[in-house]
């Protein structure tokens with residue numbers, strides 16, 4: 001078969017003598033040419049092939065060597081489609097088509113797959129020709145692995161710091177452009193941390209540059225271990241490192257900065273020396289302190305110098321208000337710890353009223369912090385700090401126990417059984433022993449599970465829907481009721497709403513406050529009410545303050561309401577009085 005092709009390629013018709021006979025005959029012009037052709041082909045360093053009707057008609061030695069098939073396996077049996085990754089098939093088919101129409105000199109790159117399954121990048125050059133009077137394709141295959149590797153290495157050298165292997169300023173700029181685009185889209189913040197080692201020059205001067213380099217590499221490793229995978233850690237040169245932290249606000253950046261400082265507590269082992277070195281950090285925040293990398297870098301640098309001025313081994317925000325804010329937060333954090341140990345919390349209760357009967361059929365427990373100097377502090381000011389510091393778990397456990405105890409105390413006092421609604425923070429809900437904590441609170445108080453209702457937000461349950469479904473189901477099996485708080489502000493998926501064993505939706509106050517004037521809010525509220533009805537869920541409106549709001553909600557068919565119109569959250573004794581009097585029963589609100 002190959003001999004036939006040789007003849008064709010050498011311009012001899014079908015009638016000319018075959019290569020087999022050509023060897024036996026004295027060397028005539030054609031045989032000489034054929035031998036020359038074969039030697040040339042076999043000596044060629046590139047793979048050469050001829051295709052006709054999508055099958056190989058000729059392959060040279062180099063081609064066979066590189067892909068691992070021998071000529072007999074390929075010729076007349078296999079085609080190029082079997083040797084390239086499926087991703088390249090469309091391109092190849094197009095080429096085979098155009099080959100029929102006739103053209104010359106086409107060049108393209110693709111991945112060739114060898115007999116053993118390995119693959120290599122190849123440059124293919126092809127032209128059309130005639131074989132046996134029929135169109136055919138002649139091509140060469142050049143293995144370009146080495147060229148690709150070199151290109152990769154050049155890119156690495158251009159993008160990465162040679163000493164530490166960290167991204168350099170160029171790559172930082174590229175990545176930051178992407179972070180900026182995402183932050184703009186999601187309206188999120190980015191923190192930029194400028195980290196500079198304190199007195200690094202002394203290390204270089206006393207121990208020499210190679211140990212200084214070694215120290216920088218170790219610093220890079222420690223920093224890398226202290227940040228998330230989504231963060232970019234780059235080295236600008238010298239002892240300056242930059243961290244770009246997407247979706248990070250003030251307190252998050254302060255946490256990272258503290259973690260980075262902690263990473264330097266352990267001394268470094270360099271060339272048999274134990275070295276202690278500290279960093280100074282400056283932080284700027286997008287968009288507050290700048291809208292582009294250059295400005296943010298400049299401002300983080302300024303903040304870093306402030307940290308140096310203040311005695312090094314510290315971090316500073318560019319915006320000095322942020323420094324006060326973190327200080328306040330730190331004070332708040334230590335105060336909160338004390339509050340937990342000193343039991344400075346109290347619960348107030350707000351009635352949940354049935355719109356059909358006017359009966360108070362439940363109360364929501366709302367925490368307050370009775371601060372010895374500052375007086376009563378509302379949850380919006382401290383719950384997020386409690387969540388970020390993990391203190392919410394012990395606070396939440398206390399709330400659960402106290403609320404269950406109070407509900408049972410009202411039962412024991414002869415008041416009709418009511419629902420006790422307790423807010424559960426996301427962190428608390430996800431802690432592993434949460435179901436056991438709830439069971440414990442019920443057992444300790446003697447309250448029936450059906451009287452306890454846990455309020456979770458959409459964000460809490462959607463966060464890790466599958467894990468949370470397990471917790472929700474376990475609570476549901478215990479008989480505990482579940483409601484979705486602040487409904488409408490998160491990203492509820494209707495599919496999940498159906499799957500979760502939730503019994504109540506609480507329409508967020510933000511939709512209720514402008515109910516009379518805002519047609520959109522009215523539409524949302526009424527949609528939630530009818531959706532709730534279709535899914536057989538109870539719907540409660542939060543923050544009802546006016547008679548007008550109430551009558552609109554009634555018209556929509558809302559089941560329950562809560563708000564200042566009925567009562568503010570009150571201490572237990574005052575609620576006892578309300579529960580006895582049931583003042584909303586008769587009142588035509």
Ligand code: C2E
Nearest residue numbers: 366367378379380399423424425543544545562563564569
């Ligand atoms: P929430 O669960 O949505 O609670 C309702 C909030 O709306 C309460 O604020 C309540 O006082 C307020 N409110 C009720 N009716 C009206 C009204 O007619 N008008 C206005 N303007 N506001 C009304 P509060 O007590 O400040 O609690 C704020 C948030 O703090 C709660 O929102 C809840 O998310 C959280 N929270 C409260 N107690 C706890 C707790 O024990 N644990 C946890 N994890 N979070 C809690």
Ligand code: MG
Nearest residue numbers: 364423455485
């Ligand atoms: Mg609530």
Ligand code: MG
Nearest residue numbers: 485486506542
């Ligand atoms: Mg709410």
